[in-house]
Amino acid sequence: MSIRVLFFLLLSLTFYGCSSTEEVQDDASVVDQGRTMGEETDSQAYGAGEADRQGMSALDDPNSPLAKRIIYFEYDSSEILPEYRATVEAHAAYLAANQSVVITLEGHADERGSREYNLALGERRAESVSRQMSLLGASGSQFRVVSYGEERPAVDGHDDYAWSQNRRVEIIYR
Amino acid sequence: MHLSWWVRIRSIWYALALHVIAAALLVFSFSFTDIIKPPHQDISIVNAVTVDKSQVDKELQRLKQEDEKKKLEEQQRLDELEKKATEEKKKSEDLKKQRLEEEKKLLEAKKKKEQEQKLREEEQKKLADLEKQKQELEKQKKLEEEKKVLAEAEQKKKAAELKKLEEERKKAEAEKALQAQLDAEAAEEQQQQDITLQQKIVAEIKSQVRRNFNQTGLPPGLQCKVNIRLLPGGDVINANVVQSSGNDIFDRRALTAVQKSSPFSSVPDDLEIFERIKIRDITFTFEP
Amino acid sequence: MFKKYIYTLFLIFIFTLFFSKLAYAIEIIIDKGVEKPIPVAIVPFGWSQAANLPPVDIAQVISNDLIRSGRFSAMEEKDMPQRPTDFDGVNFRDWRLLGMENLLIGNLAQNNQGDYDVEFRLIDVYKEKQIAGFRIPSTQVQLRRTAHEISDIIYEKLIGIRGAFATRIVYVTVNKNPDGTKRFALQVSDADGYNPQILLESNEPIMSPAWSPDGRSLAYVSFEEKNSAVYIQDIQSGARQKVASNRGINSAPGWSPDGSRLALTLSKDGNPEIYIFHIASRTLSRITENAAIDTEPVWSGDGKMLAFTSDRGGNPQIYEVPVEGGQPRRISFNGTYNAGPEYSPDSKTIAVINGDRGAYRIGLLNRATGQVTILTGSRQDESPSFAPNGHMIIYTTTGARGNALAAISVDGSVHQRLALQDGEVREPAWGPFMNR
Numbered sequence: 001m002s003i004r005v006l007f008f009l010l011l012s013l014t015f016y017g018c019s020s021t022e023e024v025q026d027d028a029s030v031v032d033q034g035r036t037m038g039e040e041t042d043s044q045a046y047g048a049g050e051a052d053r054q055g056m057s058a059l060d061d062p063n064s065p066l067a068k069r070i071i072y073f074e075y076d077s078s079e080i081l082p083e084y085r086a087t088v089e090a091h092a093a094y095l096a097a098n099q100s101v102v103i104t105l106e107g108h109a110d111e112r113g114s115r116e117y118n119l120a121l122g123e124r125r126a127e128s129v130s131r132q133m134s135l136l137g138a139s140g141s142q143f144r145v146v147s148y149g150e151e152r153p154a155v156d157g158h159d160d161y162a163w164s165q166n167r168r169v170e171i172i173y174r
Numbered sequence: 175m176h177l178s179w180w181v182r183i184r185s186i187w188y189a190l191a192l193h194v195i196a197a198a199l200l201v202f203s204f205s206f207t208d209i210i211k212p213p214h215q216d217i218s219i220v221n222a223v224t225v226d227k228s229q230v231d232k233e234l235q236r237l238k239q240e241d242e243k244k245k246l247e248e249q250q251r252l253d254e255l256e257k258k259a260t261e262e263k264k265k266s267e268d269l270k271k272q273r274l275e276e277e278k279k280l281l282e283a284k285k286k287k288e289q290e291q292k293l294r295e296e297e298q299k300k301l302a303d304l305e306k307q308k309q310e311l312e313k314q315k316k317l318e319e320e321k322k323v324l325a326e327a328e329q330k331k332k333a334a335e336l337k338k339l340e341e342e343r344k345k346a347e348a349e350k351a352l353q354a355q356l357d358a359e360a361a362e363e364q365q366q367q368d369i370t371l372q373q374k375i376v377a378e379i380k381s382q383v384r385r386n387f388n389q390t391g392l393p394p395g396l397q398c399k400v401n402i403r404l405l406p407g408g409d410v411i412n413a414n415v416v417q418s419s420g421n422d423i424f425d426r427r428a429l430t431a432v433q434k435s436s437p438f439s440s441v442p443d444d445l446e447i448f449e450r451i452k453i454r455d456i457t458f459t460f461e462p
Numbered sequence: 463m464f465k466k467y468i469y470t471l472f473l474i475f476i477f478t479l480f481f482s483k484l485a486y487a488i489e490i491i492i493d494k495g496v497e498k499p500i501p502v503a504i505v506p507f508g509w510s511q512a513a514n515l516p517p518v519d520i521a522q523v524i525s526n527d528l529i530r531s532g533r534f535s536a537m538e539e540k541d542m543p544q545r546p547t548d549f550d551g552v553n554f555r556d557w558r559l560l561g562m563e564n565l566l567i568g569n570l571a572q573n574n575q576g577d578y579d580v581e582f583r584l585i586d587v588y589k590e591k592q593i594a595g596f597r598i599p600s601t602q603v604q605l606r607r608t609a610h611e612i613s614d615i616i617y618e619k620l621i622g623i624r625g626a627f628a629t630r631i632v633y634v635t636v637n638k639n640p641d642g643t644k645r646f647a648l649q650v651s652d653a654d655g656y657n658p659q660i661l662l663e664s665n666e667p668i669m670s671p672a673w674s675p676d677g678r679s680l681a682y683v684s685f686e687e688k689n690s691a692v693y694i695q696d697i698q699s700g701a702r703q704k705v706a707s708n709r710g711i712n713s714a715p716g717w718s719p720d721g722s723r724l725a726l727t728l729s730k731d732g733n734p735e736i737y738i739f740h741i742a743s744r745t746l747s748r749i750t751e752n753a754a755i756d757t758e759p760v761w762s763g764d765g766k767m768l769a770f771t772s773d774r775g776g777n778p779q780i781y782e783v784p785v786e787g788g789q790p791r792r793i794s795f796n797g798t799y800n801a802g803p804e805y806s807p808d809s810k811t812i813a814v815i816n817g818d819r820g821a822y823r824i825g826l827l828n829r830a831t832g833q834v835t836i837l838t839g840s841r842q843d844e845s846p847s848f849a850p851n852g853h854m855i856i857y858t859t860t861g862a863r864g865n866a867l868a869a870i871s872v873d874g875s876v877h878q879r880l881a882l883q884d885g886e887v888r889e890p891a892w893g894p895f896m897n898r
Contacts, residue, residue: 151669457490
């Protein structure tokens with residue numbers, strides 16, 4: 001019980017931390033990413049060249065970072081966690097290298113709370129990934145952002161595991 | 175012997191005296207007649223019943239003389255005899271005299287004794303009479319006293335009765351007052367009990383009605399009054415909304431709450447208790 | 463003896479007269495009652511054709527209605543002491559002995575045209591008086607509805623407000639296809655779950671059904687084109703129009719009270735914002751402009767305000783904004799999560815999903831005080847929707863056993879789980895009163 005309470009407390013703290021700094025973070029990230037844009041663009045260009053060399057096969061390589069196509073989120077958060085940064089960077093590099101490729105970013109939420117709010121939250125998560133990838137060199141026209149909110153859970157269930165699996169952005173290549 | 179002689183002589187004397195008295199009586203009776211009768215009365219008329227006085231006197235004189243003569247003769251003879259006797263006696267006089275004296279002494283003693291006896295008897299009789307009289311007196315006195323006592327007792331009794339009556343009256347009054355006080359105290363005590371009982375019953379009625387007052391869906395801020403009449407045993411008769419809340423449903427719920435609570439099981443069956451605790455008329459104010 | 467008795471009585475009389483603390487007319491204040499179902503007996507209706515079964519067991523429909531409302535306890539037929547069909551046949555004493563307060567008796571008769579006459583009387587058992595009595599002509603198809611209308615009358619006569627039994631509800635069902643994918647359906651049914659009617663079926667999600675004020679149309683969100691889009695559909699004809707299918711999310715339709723406009727959430731301009739869509743002119747006006755999420759707009763009863771959810775303050779809370787636009791004002795402050803606003807019919811309160819320490823419950827936000835009263839007690843309750851009489855809120859509750867529909871009275875006293883049908887039932891929305 002107390003562990004559970006603690007867990008929720010931690011969750012809320014995380015949530016508080018994120019939301020209270022969110023607007024600032026948005027601006028900060030813009031500045032921050034603007035400053036690092038040159039470096040990122042380099043790596044993006046590098047990545048893109050790599051992608052060109054390897055063609056579409058990189059997408060089919062299960063050992064490629066591109067094989068990872070789901071980014072998970074914390075509760076009520078659209079912040080990309082550090083462990084997913086590499087995945088985002090890899091996809092961004094690929095998109096930058098393949099300007100004709102269009103992906104769909106599908107935002108999702110867990111089932112808790114308002115469905116409409118979750119729909120918006122799913123969109124925000126997808127937009128967060130999209131923005132990050134754009135900053136990493138992908139073009140805005142290469143994204144199709146869709147939110148399903150809580151309507152398409154990856155895992156049916158009403159527990160922490162299901163919820164953690166459902167708070168996600170799926171990167172879909174067509 | 176001598177005594178009979180002496181007795182004979184005395185009887186003769188008694189006879190003579192009796193004759194004398196009879197004659198005297200005769201004389202005096204005629205005398206009276208004579209005195210009453212006028213002197214010139216015709217003799218012939220009285221001839222048959224009257225005696226010539228002089229003749230009577232003569233006769234009486236003669237009888238007297240004769241008697242005296244006889245007497246004398248007798249005396250003479252007696253004297254002679256006496257003389258003879260004296261002479262005879264003189265010889266043994268001393269003895270005789272002694273004997274006589276002794277006899278006389280005895281007689282006297284006897285006589286004295288008799289007299290004493292008689293005196294004593296008389297005394298005794300007197301004493302007895304006195305005693306009797308005394309007793310009589312005492313008896314009378316006693317009787318009177320008794321009578322008096324009786325009267326007094328009667329009077330006393332009457333007074334006592336009066337007093338008793340008075341006392342009884344007073345006692346009755348006191349008892350009455352006491353009873354009234356006791357009654358009052360009892361009534362007060364009873365009333366205290368009644369108040370307690372009434373409060374208890376009212377509390378039970380209230381909780382019963384509350385349990386049956388269904389507020390489901392009722393808007394707040396309404397108030398209505400329901401008046402009921404109770405029967406002993408708690409049956410509700412005449413339940414009426416006396417002050418409407420303006421909300422028909424609220425009023426109906428209130429009325430139903432009361433009617434559904436009937437009978438109020440806490441209300442006593444006993445009519446006297448029921449009347450005493452004044453539980454007949456109840457007004458409920460519903461103001462949830 | 464008798465004299466003494468009189469004397470005693472007199473004394474008592476005097477004492478009670480002068481010293482009595484015994485009240486003559488007792489006054490009892492009933493300051494509190496109970497909240498419990500009102501007992502009612504719905505006697506089986508008389509039926510003119512003994513040879514055939516009646517097409518609808520009207521008494522049963524009514525009983526179920528009343529029981530479902532949570533405010534009545536309807537006596538089972540087998541417990542009834544008698545089954546009178548006219549007033550004179552009622553043995554009031556028998557019913558009172560059973561504590562029965564109200565009685566409904568009636569007759570169903572078929573006329574020469576093949577239609578029906580439903581005649582009924584609602585009777586106060588304690589007063590031994592008729593509370594209401596009507597005759598309702600009805601076609602065979604209308605018979606169930608007629609029964610619901612009788613339920614409405616009973617509700618109104620015994621509770622004090624119009625019943626909401628002769629209404630409909632809309633909801634989304636989710637069932638599994640044979641291949642394991644999900645099948646979504648938008649359905650409308652009577653308030654008791656009977657007569658379900660599928661308006662739309664799709665393998666893509668359907669969301670946020672909303673009744674038009676006249677009850678003839680529904681607005682909803684469908685993902686059938688792989689993105690959210692808002693549609694309006696006429697229930698009767700099935701004809702529909704797409705209202706919004708922009709880039710980003712197109713969601714949360716909310717009807718204006720006059721039915722001429724829809725409030726929407728669109729993120730076509732990069733961020734979820736509140737817009738008003740004018741149905742006739744198909745024009746949009748933007749209401750909010752903020753970097754945060756603004757969504758779930760609903761109209762107040764007077765049509766002047768919009769309430770919506772925004773996390774502009776850091777976490778989702780309820781805000782209000784005038785329909786012509788302006789500075790939104792935050793109105794919810796209890797807890798870290800308030801979303802999904804729904805105005806009550808009188809607009810004095812707003813039902814919300816209140817999240818607190820991981821539990822999501824239905825709460826009532828008092829517009830005047832800002833206080834939220836929590837009505838439910840589960841961990842995951844959503845999608846509150848007021849009955850048109852404002853007495854009940856229908857919502858979904860999700861737990862370890864899955865999802866279910868539930869209803870709760872706005873005073874929290876009555877709580878019902880509704881089993882409409884198999885499968886998952888989502889987003890119930892209670893339709894408006896419908897006049898014939």
